Amino acid sequence: MKVFVTGVNGQLGHDVMNELAKRNYEGVGSDLAPEYAGVKDGSSVTSAPYISLDITDGDAVDKVITEVNPDVIIHCAAWTAVDMAEDDDKVEAVKNVNVNGTQNIANVAKKLDVPMVYISTDYVFDGQGTKPWKPDFKGYKPMNVYGETKLGGEEAVANTLDKYFIVRIAWVFGVNGSNFIKTMLKVGSNHDEVKVVDDQIGTPTYTFDLARLLVDMIESDKYGYYHATNSELAPSRGDYDENGTKTGYISWYDFTKEIYRQANYTTKVTPVTTVEYGLSKAVRPFNSRLDKTKLTENGFKPLPTWPDAVSRYLEILKKQGFFDELNK
CATH class of the missing domain: 3.40.50.720 (NAD(P)-binding Rossmann-like Domain)
Structure with missing residues (x-):
């Protein structure tokens, strides 16, 4: 093909x-x-x-x-x-x-x-x-x-x-280009505290x-x-798996917390509303949740869970020297 x-x-x-x-x-x-x-x-x-x-x-x-x-x-x-x-x-x-x-x-x-x-x-x-x-x-x-x-x-x-x-x-x-994870890792590497929107929900x-x-x-x-987004582990926000990871749909605040947890950052993450955060020129959706059941109904394998995806992604960033560059 x-x-x-x-x-x-x-x-x-x-x-x-x-x-x-x-x-x-x-x-x-x-x-x-x-x-x-x-x-x-x-x-x-x-x-x-x-x-x-x-x-x-x-x-x-x-x-x-x-x-x-x-x-x-x-x-x-x-x-x-x-x-x-x-x-x-x-x-x-x-x-x-x-x-x-x-x-x-x-x-x-x-x-x-x-x-x-x-x-x-x-x-x-x-x-x-x-x-x-x-x-x-x-x-x-x-x-x-x-x-x-x-x-x-x-x-x-x-x-x-x-x-x-x-x-x-x-x-x-993804590995090729800029994205939220890379941005938050850079910001978190040189700030004691970051403020992140907590009233916009979805999955990455x-x-x-x-x-x-x-x-x-x-x-x-x-x-x-x-x-097609990465899978949730539980039906609603606020649930936790056996490792203490918040599952289900998440906010950008939740996403940042998990990124920092896996990257062993001690940066404080403070939740704020979209209005409090400001900055954005374009109107952003509060609800980015996407129903993925049609994938399995048609025989397609869903994407792995989002915490698992973050883990694998961070490993690649480590191999590429991303964290070494941050620490220079």
Whole structure:
């Protein structure tokens, strides 16, 4: 199987390319940079075929992907700078990438009659309440430009193709690039106390685990909308496992507490409300919970639990010398 992957200089695209290589599939990566510009970790993606591609250029997208002639397309590229997307001079650029760029890719997928995987977000919903969002719920109400444009990308895929996977994720972290865990580790290394939002709830997504699921999906024909974050260990916030780890859905505050616990940080973590925290230009969802039961209903293996994902991720950061750099 030959797979064309966009956004390989990002967190997810990096791991998708490596997962394809593990299964002896041919991955062809692309991104905007003239050459692979992700982390130089010696993994398969660093030496895999790479094509520089601006997904907002419809003619270029058609030409490049047609020449590659893949069996499936996994579209990981997106504008993900949520606050910057709110700037008046950025709105059209964000739409061009997330909506028009996705439409360009969907058009060539239709032309070649190949399936497409599109990565979306809980931001397509209004973020209210506490119940997990169902993958087939159509009561969309995005609250910011990023959410609006990601929904536009979903619609481009669903209205153009019959064979597609739309996979929504939240709170993403991976080895290739910046993310919440890396940021909190850096802040916690030189502060005695950090203040973290405690009234936004959800569960995180480790791109290494998600990449495995996405490749499982393209080995099937069980198309449709799915939600995929790392698993909860218990049905509600406030439960603890035998190791004293808080389980179930969590807040960013809970997430930080567990990151610091596993990293052996003594930094004090103080919970605050979204209003007290301030700073954010874009409206953030209070409820990012995503219902993942459709995965098991269709025979897919859910992602491992989020504390387990954090543990494995921190081990990789240690091997890469992340903590050594912090301590310099």
